[in-house]
Amino acid sequence: MTQAPPPINATKHMKKLMADHFLGLDRxxxxxxxxxxxxxxxxxxxxxxxxxxxxxxPENHGALLGATRMATxxxxxxxxxxxxPDICSYLTADIxxxxxxxxxxxxxYGIKSIPKADVLVFNTNQxxxxxxxxxxxxxxxxxxxxxxxxxxxxxEVKRHHIDDVxxxxxxxxxxxxKVSGVKFDIDRLRETVRxxxxxxxxxxxxxxxxxxxxxxxxxxxxxxHMAPAVVLRGTQEALDYYDLLxxxxxxRAAEGVAAAPGxxxxxxxxxxxxxxxxxxxxETLGGLGAAVVASTYCNSWIFEAFDAADPFESMARAxxxxxxxxxxxxxxxxxxxxxxxxxxxxxxFHDAKTCPNNSNNRYAMPERLAQDLGVPTLTIxxxxxxxxxxxxxxxxxxxxxxxxxxxxxxx
Amino acid sequence: xxxxxxxxxxxxxxxxAVIQGEVPARAELIGAAVLRSGVxxxxxxxxxxxxxxxxAGLEAQRVERIFSCGYGRxxxxxxxxxxxxxAAHAAAAFRHFPRALTVLxxxxxxxxxxxxxxxxxxxxxxxxRKCAAGTGAFLEEMxxxxxxxxxxxxxxxxxxxxxxxxxxxxxxxxxxxxxAHIRKGVALPDLVKGLFRSVLKxxxxxxxxxxxxxxxxxxxxxxxYLLEMLSEMIGRxxxxxxxxxxxxxxxxxxxxxQSLLPRCDQSHPRP
Numbered sequence: 001m002t003q004a005p006p007p008i009n010a011t012k013h014m015k016k017l018m019a020d021h022f023l024g025l026d027r028x029x030x031x032x033x034x035x036x037x038x039x040x041x042x043x044x045x046x047x048x049x050x051x052x053x054x055x056x057x058p059e060n061h062g063a064l065l066g067a068t069r070m071a072t073x074x075x076x077x078x079x080x081x082x083x084x085p086d087i088c089s090y091l092t093a094d095i096x097x098x099x100x101x102x103x104x105x106x107x108x109y110g111i112k113s114i115p116k117a118d119v120l121v122f123n124t125n126q127x128x129x130x131x132x133x134x135x136x137x138x139x140x141x142x143x144x145x146x147x148x149x150x151x152x153x154x155x156e157v158k159r160h161h162i163d164d165v166x167x168x169x170x171x172x173x174x175x176x177x178k179v180s181g182v183k184f185d186i187d188r189l190r191e192t193v194r195x196x197x198x199x200x201x202x203x204x205x206x207x208x209x210x211x212x213x214x215x216x217x218x219x220x221x222x223x224x225h226m227a228p229a230v231v232l233r234g235t236q237e238a239l240d241y242y243d244l245l246x247x248x249x250x251x252r253a254a255e256g257v258a259a260a261p262g263x264x265x266x267x268x269x270x271x272x273x274x275x276x277x278x279x280x281x282x283e284t285l286g287g288l289g290a291a292v293v294a295s296t297y298c299n300s301w302i303f304e305a306f307d308a309a310d311p312f313e314s315m316a317r318a319x320x321x322x323x324x325x326x327x328x329x330x331x332x333x334x335x336x337x338x339x340x341x342x343x344x345x346x347x348x349f350h351d352a353k354t355c356p357n358n359s360n361n362r363y364a365m366p367e368r369l370a371q372d373l374g375v376p377t378l379t380i381x382x383x384x385x386x387x388x389x390x391x392x393x394x395x396x397x398x399x400x401x402x403x404x405x406x407x408x409x410x411x
Numbered sequence: 412x413x414x415x416x417x418x419x420x421x422x423x424x425x426x427x428a429v430i431q432g433e434v435p436a437r438a439e440l441i442g443a444a445v446l447r448s449g450v451x452x453x454x455x456x457x458x459x460x461x462x463x464x465x466x467a468g469l470e471a472q473r474v475e476r477i478f479s480c481g482y483g484r485x486x487x488x489x490x491x492x493x494x495x496x497x498a499a500h501a502a503a504a505f506r507h508f509p510r511a512l513t514v515l516x517x518x519x520x521x522x523x524x525x526x527x528x529x530x531x532x533x534x535x536x537x538x539x540r541k542c543a544a545g546t547g548a549f550l551e552e553m554x555x556x557x558x559x560x561x562x563x564x565x566x567x568x569x570x571x572x573x574x575x576x577x578x579x580x581x582x583x584x585x586x587x588x589x590x591a592h593i594r595k596g597v598a599l600p601d602l603v604k605g606l607f608r609s610v611l612k613x614x615x616x617x618x619x620x621x622x623x624x625x626x627x628x629x630x631x632x633x634x635x636y637l638l639e640m641l642s643e644m645i646g647r648x649x650x651x652x653x654x655x656x657x658x659x660x661x662x663x664x665x666x667x668x669q670s671l672l673p674r675c676d677q678s679h680p681r682p
Binding site: 394 | 535
């Protein structure tokens with residue numbers, strides 16, 4: 001039997017932080033103060049935080065629906081309401097759960113429902129689905145919908161892209177002032193951007209520990225510990241949390257703790273997690289001696305460009321420079337760089353049925369990377385949330401066969 | 412001489428093979444069995460093994476090592492180790508055709524394209540997506556729709572004077588197309604040949620069938636005309652081992668035999 005990796009102690013603290021986050025949002029929604037803003041996960045959270053909003057991230061709720069496997073039960077409710085099973089399953093799971101009147105927050109924190117939004121702010125840098133998703137709630141609650149219609153498929157991020165996004169940020173301010181009753185303050189925005197940058201620096205350090213061999217943390221741990229970088233960036237709590245985690249990682253590294261005991265193969269994961277099968281995937285790969293040491297997904301909350309000296313422009317740059325916003329040439333260069341740096345021997349592409357924008361295998365990238373890097377690639381068909389699109393047996397056979405192949409090549 | 416066995420529990424059929432030889436490259440198949448997998452994989456594994464042993468005229472104790480593969484590989488409690496069917500089909504194909512290969516396994520539930528270098532090492536593999544299109548399950552479904560025994564398909568396809576074109580990826584949509592063709596009065600052999608073409612098209616979409624192509628699996632075993640059609644489509648002869656349905660079980664037995672070799676020889680390319 002495979003030895004279980006030692007648990008990460010900081011997890012307990014993170015759970016408390018997340019509980020405080022959701023309970024605070026629930027209180028704000030019930031009491032009407034502070035106002036609640038919904039924001040996409042790589043949207044202009046700093047602007048909202050600087051204006052005193054309690055910020056709620058529905059994608060995080062989508063991931064919770066997936067991880068608790070409630071998603072597959074509630075997605076059909078959204079399908080029946082006209083939302084196709086082929087579109088984003090964060091959207092269909094979240095809307096399905098809302099229509100059915102359920103949320104995983106009830107079992108986790110005793111919260112009856114998701115926090116009602118006072119304003120919804122999206123950024124289509126990831127996909128158009130977020131605008132449709134937020135649009136549903138804007139109509140339902142008759143609350144303002146604001147957002148950034150982003151450029152996509154960018155090679156180089158150019159001046160006109162940045163200017164456009166900056167102007168869209170600024171256009172939102174009157175709406176946000178009206179909803180919050182708080183006057184925009186550039187110094188508060190600077191401070192929030194500074195905190196977000198500090199969070200990014202720490203999160204990157206966490207991810208870079210996986211360049212060690214054996215890695216003290218894998219992609220599957222990262223998907224859990226990224227939560228503060230997603231929902232608490234721009235706050236001191238996130239910095240304190242990552243300081244705690246980094247201290248523990250330093251200790252694990254010094255002691256040579258292996259997150260995947262008996263690490264033989266180091267892999268890169270591209271694409272979304274399969275939230276409802278994290279444990280199965282982690283245990284299967286771990287049992288094969290394979291550690292997933294780097295991923296495109298968890299790197300998506302590294303915002304190098306944040307700069308308190310120039311908050312609007314740096315926010316625009318940060319949210320345009322992300323992997324998902326870029327063209328395939330950039331994406332290939334990016335994966336090559338990380339794969340080399342982390343010493344990976346193979347790349348797993350997750351082809352998520354309902355997330356074409358984050359499924360990078362569909363235009364022959366695996367074939368090109370396999371040739372360039374000289375490492376094999378594997379595509380697993382599945383989905384982030386809709387387990388109707390995922391076969392445990394096929395995934396398991398694929399992963400075992402991939403490990404056999406890596407073993408043959410190493411022999 | 413060492414004797415090893417392989418048990419391949421597939422979605423549709425369970426296959427067992429017993430082989431004997433000094434080394435995998437010169438091993439001989441001395442017993443084999445094919446039976447329905449049914450709902451009790453452990454039972455069908457045991458029955459398959461016993462039938463293969465009976466054909467070989469052996470007691471179970473004579474078998475030094477047993478490996479299992481296939482979807483039910485974890486249900487074979489008397490196997491010492493498991494391997495994926497991908498490794499097993501590759502081993503068997505290379506045993507019969509020791510050169511750079513592209514192995515096409517059309518199984519009851521899924522298809523695989525496996526590429527091997529000239530030493531038998533795996534370069535890549537692909538499995539079909541989570542869809543029955545182009546698999547044995549597709550042909551089974553169509554046989555039901557047409558009210559024809561699956562065993563009649565090969566003869567019907569071979570006797571076709573024409574061929575219908577099936578346009579859809581999807582098994583359900585294909586069934587609708589079949590009904591439309593029946594309504595139009597299309598000859599049954601032409602329809603079955605069109606279904607065979609559809610199976611092969613799905614396989615050709617999975618990967619480039621370059622190198623020497625070897626077809627394994629139950630669908631190839633029961634429908635030799637598919638091999639002829641594939642050869643015509645790729646413009647050169649596609650090969651198949653003597654008992655293609657047994658390739659997984661035979662390969663598992665070969666891998667079991669290889670594991671008996673001194674460690675320094677195990678890293679040597681397979682059979």
